[in-house]
Each structure stands twice: as structure tokens, then as C-alpha cells.
Amino acid sequence: MPPTSTKTAGAGPVAHLRRGRPRRGSARVPVVLAVPALLGLGFLVLPLAGLLIRTPWSSLPQRLTAPGVLEALRLSLVTATAATLLCLLLGVPLAWLLARTTFPGRRLVRALVTVPLVLPPVVGGVALLLVFGRRGLIGGWLDETFGITLPFTTTGVVLAEAFVAMPFLVIAVEGALRGADARYEEAAATLGAGRWTAFRRVTLPLVAPGIAAGAVLCWARALGEFGATITFAGNFPGRTQTMPLAVYLALEQDLEAAIVLSLVLLVVSVAILASLRDRWITTP
């Protein structure tokens, strides 16, 4: 392409050579993708920005040290973590069962595992009451035999959160297991490893990033759970009043208190999620 002779203001000697050639750099994003992407980002970020703007910055210090706030935060973090551990303990073997074995009705089982995802959380809470409540199928027996009751306890909160968050973990881990090459387990078998040893020393390390990603999703979901918690575990400060519950109740009385609580939960969650290194949760 011959260089044009027209000059633009301030153009250097080679500028006229560059004109007309399409620039292809890795930063160039097609407009068709960029616009919806930015809209999506705005949709997610603007409400959070709204929170920040309406925060009562002047009264923030004394609101933060109000008695219920730290208590609810502590309870939220503890129960979410406990729920995630419970999900790992039960969910990883379940995911292995779904991914690596065949049994009649496997598709049905997988569908059932994902039910808590589509169930309204309050319905989940009611279902938990019917099973683990004082007159529930299992809860009644627990109460009579051991004197253990689960509703209105912190354990109840952990159960409710685990119920709604477990599908995230199972689906993520099942996906990771399916993606992992089963032939490594065969190689391990030829070297003398039994099924459990092969799982422990070969499969688990290979799918560890997938498990970590699932655990993160699980933790985040558990942290934000409201409906099942309030229905099954009730609401009592220090014992069952997690942050989402505290926010909801504060909203009825004092909007600014609700905003402060929301801000605290937001900051803590973002800090923890942002501190996760990419390489911990993506497969190499």
C-alpha cells in the first residue's frame, strides 16, 4: 500500500505509513463482546457501589463496634467454614461415586444432588425441619435417644448452610474428576496401588484445584445463606444470627445499620476471595 501524501497535524515521518493498516494487538476486544461485558460488569458492580456511597462514614466507627456486629460476623465465618468442611467430607466421596462408578439410577442420584440448587432456600429449611426437627424423622429419634436437638443451634446453622451449598461442591468436583485421566489410576494399579491408595496419592492431587474451586463456591454460598438458616435454625444473636439475618432484621429498623452490616460482610468476603491465588483453583 503506497504511503499517502496527506499529513495530519503533528504526524511524524512514518505516521502516514501506519495509516490504513489494521492494528492487531492482544488488547483489542471486539465491540460486540465488549459492550455486553461492560454492561454485565456494571450490573454487578453498581449496587455494590451504591452501598459504598450510602455508607454513613461519619458514624461508622461506633456502628462497627456495636455489640451484635462482630458477633454476627464471627458466627457467619465460623459456620460457613464448618459447612464447607462438612461438604468436603461428604461431597468429595459422593462426587467420586458419581464420576467413577456405575450403578443403576446414577442419573437420578445426580439430579437429586442438584435439587437444593433449584429449591427455594426457605423450602429447604422446612424440609430440614421435617427431617431433623424435634418431631422430624431423624430428629425425633436423636432427641429421644441422645437428647440432641438441631434446630435453633449453631450446628443447625451449619447443617442448613451445608444443605444449600453442597451441590456446588459436588458438581465442581465431579466435573474435575471426569476431566482427570482415569489412566493414571491404571498406571498406579500396575505399580501396586490399591483403589484407595490410588485415589489418595494420584487422583486427589490431580483434582485438587477443582476441589479447591468447588470449596470456594461452597463457602461463598454458605456465607450468604438466609432462608434455610432462619427457617431451620431460627434467629438468636450469638448462636444462630448470622450476618445475612442481622442485615435483614436491621433493615426493618435502621437502614444505615443494615448498610454498615452489609458493608462489613462485603469487605470480608471480597478480601478472602481476592486473596485466593489463581493457580490454587485452576488446573495446570
Place this chain on the structure above:
Amino acid sequence: MTELLDAHLVVERPGFTLDLPLTAAPGEVVALLGPNGAGKTTALRALAGLLPLHGGHVTIGGRRLDDPDTGRFVAAEKRSIGVVFQDYLLFPHLTALDNVAFGPRCRGVSRQRARADAAGWLDRVGLAEHARRRPRQLSGGQAQRVALARALAVRPDLLLLDEPLAALDARTRLDTRVHLHRHLAEHPGATVLITHDPLDAMVLADRLVIVEQGRVVQSGDAATVTTRPRTDYVARLVGLNLYRGRADGTTVELAGGFRLATAEPQHGEVFVAFRPSAVALYPRQPDGSPRNTWPATIVAVAPSGDNLRIELAGPIPLAADVTPAAAAHLNLTPGARVWAALKATETTTYPA
């Protein structure tokens, strides 16, 4: 029975049934050769215990490991085997050292001892300085040697290799073949190796077993099999022209009535084999000592090493090797009509 490996592998496959008797003595290397889909990998997996038999048995060291008749099946992890897979399957999350130490550790050896042992094996395959590397940091040849060390570290009675050199480029293959030959010679147990490269088979194996459609079609030492092939597959593999016919003295009548004059007198059903380089091409019917001359048409011309391989059609199809200069001089192009001449002394005849 002095055989370390004594097996009769019967497995139902889609399309055919694998029915393969296989034995190997301690220190012996047996190569399974055959076209794709012949059942070689199935046989290896059955020997390893990754696939149960439908009939027959697998016995190693006098111990019956798989016997469908009695229902006895010993899983892979309980067999004294070592497997080198075609793509090595080195555990990506472990170093080369830990990969090699994996087997002994599974058998209860302490981590320290297993690692020391593994270091010794890596040294023997010449990779001592790569012990701390991860598999993705190793080249193809290095990975192959680690895989071999890993399989040998468990001191198996039976070593199984699935196309051990297939994934390597030609240069690396040369070096690795030599190394592999040395280690296989030192290995006290039996070795079964799958390959489709006749050169691998000839260099590495003591005995060849040719498998086609699940059945053994030829078995013997490398020299015999490669000079006296009994199937088209082997003939093509080693680059020989092979025909089957009925011999009466030094004349062999092939299918279609074509007669070949041969050197060794035989009677009855025979194979006749000769090298492509034994065939000479003439523009007109030659008049000379070769007893076998016939008109043929050139079908294809392809490079073969430094020479050209000419595929010919005629009373019998065959391949002839000529120099590029000769081909140019005679204007040998597809469609050209030539006369082929074959000296009877260049043929090998042996009973079918």
C-alpha cells in the same frame, strides 16, 4: 516348567476373538508385532490385569493370576508386573524421583529407602541429575527412561512395554533403542513388548510373535521371521515381496497360473519371497540369465531411502527398487510399460 510367563489369552473383542498362547522364559524378550486392531494392546492389558480374560489363563511364576474357569482373578495391583505405557503416564504432580519411588512405596517401603532406591534406578538410566524435575519439564526421551525406571523399580517378574519408542522422533529413537536393549538384557524377569516397528523388534526381542486378527500367524526368532515371512503384513513390514503357491522342484506356480523359477527345490504349498532390490527393470524384453521375466505396468513411484520404490502391476503385483538415475534414464513414470526381471537365485522358498 521353566517358563516364567505362561498364558493363553482369550478375550472377546468387537469383530474378533483374541486367542493368543504366549510364553516367556526368565530374561527372554518377546515382541508382539501386528497391524492396528490386531489385539496386541488387549493382550497386554489382559496380562497386566487391567482386563479380565473370557477364557484361557495367565500364570506368572507358577502362580495362577487369571482363570475364568475357576473364577480366580488377581487384580493388577497384586501382580508382579511393571508396565511402560505408550504415553508413559508419569504422574504430573510428582518429581521424576517420586514417580520412580511410587511403586516401592506402595509395597510398604519407607519413603527414605524408596527414594534412595529410585535415585539408583534413575542413575542407571542416565537421568540422575533430572531427579527433581517434573514430568512436564522432561523431553520425550527422558520421560521414556523415567517410565522404564519406574516400571523396573518394583522388580517385576513380567515387564510389559506398549510401543515404547512410538512417541519419539527418529533421532531420539535410535539412542533410546540402544539404551532399552541394554536394560532389557539386564532385566532378570520376562519381557513382553508391543511394537509395530520391525527394527525395534529385531534389535530388542529374542522372539517375535506376529498377531493378526487376534491369532498368532507366525512365531520365531527375529532373523527367521524377517527373512521368511508368512504373511503379507510381515512381508510389507520388512519390505519383501511375498507370494504363496505350489512348488514342484524349482518351479512354483502362483495364483492365477503364473510360474516362477526358484533356486531351492521344494514340493507342495510354499512361500516365495524376494527383495525389491532383486528386481531389475528393462524397457524391452531382456535376453539374459534371469529366468523370470514378464511385462508389467508401473502403478506408483515413491522414495525409499536413497532409492525409488516402484510399485508394479502385472501377472503378479510387486515392488522393485531402482536408483533415481536409472528411473530418470528409463523414464519410469506411472503408466509406463516395462519388463521386470528376477534372478531365481535371489528368491527364497520355504514350506507354507
Place this chain on the structure above:
Amino acid sequence: MRGRRWTLSVAVGALLLATAGCGGGDDDPRPGADGSPGAVTGSVTVLAAASLTESFTRIGADFEAANPGVTVTFSFAGSSQLAQQITAGAPADVFAAASPATMKTVTDAGDNAAEPQVFVSNQLVIAVAKGDPKGITGLADLTKPDTKVALCAEQVPCGAAAKTALDAAGSALTPVTLEQDVKQALSKVRLGEVDAALVYRTDARAAAADVDGIEFPESAGAVNDYPIVALKQAPNSAGAAAFVAYVLGDKARAVLVEAGFQAP
């Protein structure tokens, strides 16, 4: 080209005409006291305390029967939550609260069209499972060990009243849960998850099939007055005023008293 533009303008015009009728309450209604027939049209949205669920539903049906052309829509929840929605701009016509305190939230924000008027009051009872298996007779029994009690959260009128009553009785009761509204507390009793809950007499009566309501003397000191008011932002202000007048009238009062409320 011309044809397409014409079609577009016709479509836009039709859309405008259609939406013009959706405002509701454009007609000039004549408010009638005590639900005189043919007075109001349109739809009336009422936000009412949870404890008014059963009685207001009946009153609504009566109001609709008396005023054909009117539809009454209810939203029942904890009064404090409703007050919050109103101050945030929810498009409602009438607000009926379970306590003056929650009504104050609305009047402080200036969202009321007129002065609120108290139309009934309500008293607390102890709701227990049918047959009173634990033999609860009064507030003192609630603090027995192994007795689980649900209360409403303090922000909710029912909870505020409970606190007043319990403080007055000097009770050291620790509930197992503080519920969002009185119906939630009641449902915990019905499910058998708690042994007792402090709810309104009207709630216990409405659920008479499953629970028994146990009176206790201290409840007299914590009576909740229920105010009602038409809202300033009401889309149907005439309908709002008519409904409020109906609730203050005799027919509605009869329904409320039958449900267990007390006349003010």
C-alpha cells in the same frame, strides 16, 4: 418506508392508550361510609400486620361485595418490614400496623395522608401445642428447663409487647429464636419445634385447630393498639379513604372482635 413508519406510530399510539387505563383510580369515586354500594372502583392495596391476616382477608371480601368494581389486594408481614417498604416508596394505599411505634416510622416520614386512627387492640397469649402437653399455665412455666420458647424480634410489635410483659413480670426468659413476624413464631409451635410462643390472642384463635392459647395476666400491661391510615402516595386515594372508613365501621369491627381483637 412510509407504511412501516405508519404501522409503528399506530403501535405506539395503541400502547399509550392501553397504558393510560392502567393507572387505576382515575374515575372520580364518591366515598361512602360503612361501605354503601356503588361507591368506589379500582384496586386498593393494603399493607397490614401479619396478625391481621385472617380478619382482614374476610373484611376485604366483605368490602369487595359491598363495592363491586373494587379489588382489594393484601400484603401481610411484620409491621416494621411494611413500614420500611412504605418509607422506601412502595405503591400502597393503606397501612394497618400492629403498634403505634411502627406507625410512627411512617408518619415521621410524612407518608400518611391523614392522622392514623386506632381501630382495634390486641393482647398476647401463650400459644402451646393442642392439649398443652407440657402443662404450661403462665409466664413462670416458660422459664422451666427444657422448655423452648419462640418470641418475635423486638423490632416487631409482637416482640416489643412480649418484652414489655416479660420485663414487667421480671422474667428471665431466654427464647431459642426471635422470629420475623408473629405468624412465624406461631408456625414454630405448630411444627412442634418449640413448646410455646408469645403470640396474639387472635393468632392463637385463628390456629385453634393446632394450638391452644393460654391467657396470662401480665399481658394486660402490654396491649398493642393497631392504627390504620391511608397513605399519601396512594395510587387510589379515594379507594384508600373508603377502605379505612370501612374498617372503622361497625361491620368490620364485628369481624375483628369475633377474631379476638378488642374494640379500642
